[in-house]
Amino acid sequence: MLLTKRNKSSVGLDIGANSIKLVKLDWTKSGYSVGAMAIRELPNEAIIADEVRDREAVIFNIQSLIDQVDPKIKNVVVSISGYGVITDKFTIDKKSGSEAEQAILFEAEQRSPFDVEDVTMHHHVIRADEETKKQEILLVAARNEFLNSFIDLILDSGLHPVVVDVDAFATLNAYANNYDIDPERSTALVNIGYDVTNVLYLHEGYYHSTRDISVGTREIYNAIQKEFRLNTELATKAIKGEMKDSIDQDMLKATVIAATEELVSGMELAFSYFKTQAKVDKVDWMVLCGGGALCPYLPEFLQSKLNIPLEIMNPLRNIDYDPEMFQYLEPEKIAPLLTVPIGLAMRKTR
16 A cells, blocks of 8 residues: 555545545645545435434444544544525625624624524635725634534544534635636536535635535436336446446436436526626636536536536546555546545644
8 A cells, every 4th residue: 555654634524415425635745645535325315405314324324434444533624514504705894803803793793694692603814905905704604503413423423523614615625726716717616416516606716605506416316216217226326327238328318407407497596696796797617526527417418508618626636646545446537526525634724
């Protein structure tokens, strides 16, 4: 096995509705290298729309994944998304210290649909304008009930969450570390999950906004199972492109397209909202990641339907790894699925 040097490392753990993904990154002088990587699928209804329905099954699979990779792993970087998370952006006068904190708290109280005492908040300065003495602030708030339940799940799995991030920002982190952000074009980073699709917009080279769409690839899985009368295992193989000789590909394409109607409608609405807010005529570029990026016929259909140039994200683009480390996994083929855990593992932790 290669990559055996003892480097400082971080572990990104992505708990999705369909599967759990883990990536351990070693930090080297030249950048990042993969120290470990693993995926474990969950029972079909263990998690639905960010709600843990079968807690014991999720904990069992997290522990099994850790045992498979490295039982010594304790500290992990994790992420949340969905109804329990709120993101907002606003502009305030440039301040520092307690004055800045008070101004941000005031804005949060005006904007949050929840009582500020019921949420955990964090903010980040996106950019500051020295001429106008203004600064753009990104505010992220998570409902305490939602956040604490998730943290308890991690703790009960025998792990310690050193950072709790947001899926969309982990996607941005992976993108920013692997690609140059073009300030001349508006870019949408689209993470298509099993139940939720996260969309993050970059405008003029900076973060602009995020939007969660409450639909993912679950509908596609269900449609394939119904149309071809397949069990869950065979439907998974079909959607991974492993049954090309067993099922009619034209029918598969038609099934995928029919099952994508709600996703397309959600994306059209999200893109329309962004164009209004950013005062632009179009989204110039779309980058797909997550399980949906690997779904047969889906990327091509989205590109033609939305009429936006598209590419599939490769979060391993600037990361060293030894393919022989991963046995049955083929990192170059499943890379988009690893975007969130890679972005999480890139977070600097203390």
